[in-house]
Amino acid sequence: MSAQTPMAVAERRHGARRGETRRRSGLLRIPLLVWAFLLLPLLVELFWVFWPAANSFSLSLTRWDGIGLAEPVGAQNFRDLATDPIFRTALWNNVVWMIGFGGLSVVGGLVLAVTLNKPGPLVGLYRSAIYLPMVVSLAVSGLFWRVMYAPDGPVNATLGLLGLESLQRQWLADPAVALWAVLIAAVWRQVGYIMVLYLAGLKGTDPTLEEAAAVDGASAWQRFWRIVMPQLRGVNTVVFAVTVIDSLRTFDIVWAMTRGGPYNETQLLSTYMFQQAFTTGNLGYASAIAVVIFALAIGFIITYLARQARTED
Amino acid sequence: MAAIAPPAAGTAPGTPAVRPRRRRRPRTARSPWLHVAMIPVTLLWLSPILFVAFVAVRSYDDIAGRGLGALPASFSLDGFTTALTDGGVLRSLGNSLVVTAWAVLLSLALSAIAAYALSRFAIPGRRTILLTMLAGNLLPPQILLVPVASITEALGIADTLTALVIVQVGFGIGFYTFVLHGFMRALPAEVFEAARLDGAGPGGIFWRIVLPLSRPPLAALAALATTWIFNDLIWAMTVLRTEAKFPVTAALLNLQGGYASAWNVVAAGSLVAAIPTAVVFFMFQKQFVSGLLVGASK
Numbered sequence: 236m237s238a239q240t241p242m243a244v245a246e247r248r249h250g251a252r253r254g255e256t257r258r259r260s261g262l263l264r265i266p267l268l269v270w271a272f273l274l275l276p277l278l279v280e281l282f283w284v285f286w287p288a289a290n291s292f293s294l295s296l297t298r299w300d301g302i303g304l305a306e307p308v309g310a311q312n313f314r315d316l317a318t319d320p321i322f323r324t325a326l327w328n329n330v331v332w333m334i335g336f337g338g339l340s341v342v343g344g345l346v347l348a349v350t351l352n353k354p355g356p357l358v359g360l361y362r363s364a365i366y367l368p369m370v371v372s373l374a375v376s377g378l379f380w381r382v383m384y385a386p387d388g389p390v391n392a393t394l395g396l397l398g399l400e401s402l403q404r405q406w407l408a409d410p411a412v413a414l415w416a417v418l419i420a421a422v423w424r425q426v427g428y429i430m431v432l433y434l435a436g437l438k439g440t441d442p443t444l445e446e447a448a449a450v451d452g453a454s455a456w457q458r459f460w461r462i463v464m465p466q467l468r469g470v471n472t473v474v475f476a477v478t479v480i481d482s483l484r485t486f487d488i489v490w491a492m493t494r495g496g497p498y499n500e501t502q503l504l505s506t507y508m509f510q511q512a513f514t515t516g517n518l519g520y521a522s523a524i525a526v527v528i529f530a531l532a533i534g535f536i537i538t539y540l541a542r543q544a545r546t547e548d
Numbered sequence: 549m550a551a552i553a554p555p556a557a558g559t560a561p562g563t564p565a566v567r568p569r570r571r572r573r574p575r576t577a578r579s580p581w582l583h584v585a586m587i588p589v590t591l592l593w594l595s596p597i598l599f600v601a602f603v604a605v606r607s608y609d610d611i612a613g614r615g616l617g618a619l620p621a622s623f624s625l626d627g628f629t630t631a632l633t634d635g636g637v638l639r640s641l642g643n644s645l646v647v648t649a650w651a652v653l654l655s656l657a658l659s660a661i662a663a664y665a666l667s668r669f670a671i672p673g674r675r676t677i678l679l680t681m682l683a684g685n686l687l688p689p690q691i692l693l694v695p696v697a698s699i700t701e702a703l704g705i706a707d708t709l710t711a712l713v714i715v716q717v718g719f720g721i722g723f724y725t726f727v728l729h730g731f732m733r734a735l736p737a738e739v740f741e742a743a744r745l746d747g748a749g750p751g752g753i754f755w756r757i758v759l760p761l762s763r764p765p766l767a768a769l770a771a772l773a774t775t776w777i778f779n780d781l782i783w784a785m786t787v788l789r790t791e792a793k794f795p796v797t798a799a800l801l802n803l804q805g806g807y808a809s810a811w812n813v814v815a816a817g818s819l820v821a822a823i824p825t826a827v828v829f830f831m832f833q834k835q836f837v838s839g840l841l842v843g844a845s846k
Contacts, residue, residue: 266749374798
């Protein structure tokens, strides 16, 4: 079947472009096997990604428990979301997460990349240590940090040793700090990735520009902001898009550490969506949350795509 | 400069070589401040892993008596044996390995043929197709979860490892295709011309020329995909219901529920779960890093 469809498509195209003989012969020269090569993966992706994604949109306009038929309710789910306090907490937490997680990992990654840019003794070791956490899954990272944050765990023990008993607390059970405690764990894992991106960006900068500025008497700070940073513009765009997309996707580490608790204080849109879908069974409502996540992400996805499209030229 | 785009593109024949570094400024003695700052940072960075290792080798009584934060005063591998056998970590590791191996193999195979078709043939709208495929990989998974769960049920493959493999393949293809396309279209046209004159068909050219030449990006993507798929949690939780089929990430979260006070078991299980990806990382560090750089060109 996959051999017939493309030919039909190709034929129709020919009809439309009778004049372009050169092009037509080019098209005819595409062998059937090549069409199969393209269509097999494309159909897999269409069926398992684009078709489900489209379904989410229609599901978001229904009430559905997954067993009976989905009952259309119009935009009611979205109206309910607007007044749902947990949804608002999750949305706000996502904003905090994007700024906190994004800001800390970008600043940390950039500082480390600049520090470890020039090769030297031990530098390779430092770099490996910083990006080692990346190989640990987010779920396992969450478990690691549960050990760290346990009431009698290393974090509190260290604070005790330093005489800072007043700062000791139940990190993951205290609504005031739980979100930040999870966020630190996520940053621990992300910094290495950002550092790798910036290290590559720095490799692409022209060292002679910096040397010339140094000769002209520019301070290290000025050289960094005026000479190096402008050359990193491309990396910055990618880092920005990646960070935003990653923050909206964040799920595993929160699920592993708090499941959105205590009292939904660490709920993100992704965890709340998952809970509504697979714990509570409100599939329509969950799809509405998914649509909100999509709406927030799409701008950044397009930014990223536009950039990739340009580099494809 | 674009040396970053397809990983190790610099090794492909025909791509411009990396610009040679200009003469380096003679350096005076390196400042010790780098190490003064970096040694504590490095230790701090490794401390969660170190502490978990400490907890994993302590006995239950030692932890209960002296607290999680204390340094080890005992050595016991009970945590590991309990986690691996009763805790089911060994079985779930097996599931993870099966899923990862199949998913990596299938996604790279499908992406390679798609990238070949899109990069070497004048398929109408190929640029749009390519970017659409990439876009599919960038979608937040949440928008797919509910429909994917019901599709697997409708097809009768819900709660099977097969379903998990297929879902991972479908979601990953777009990105891998995009990366491989970037590499394959940079391959020099003369090679293809020569092969065609020798009478090789499109299949033969793919198998005997494009695949062998594409080994560097395939290796980078394989390293990256292995860690992604092995570390996945959300797809496993969406597709699978039976605990015996869980991959190690999902199984560990259950372990943590079942052995809530036995921290040595939880710590040992988490360490074991991190070992396979750590091995991939250390064996293929270069490929892994170049894989991460994919898409961050210029």
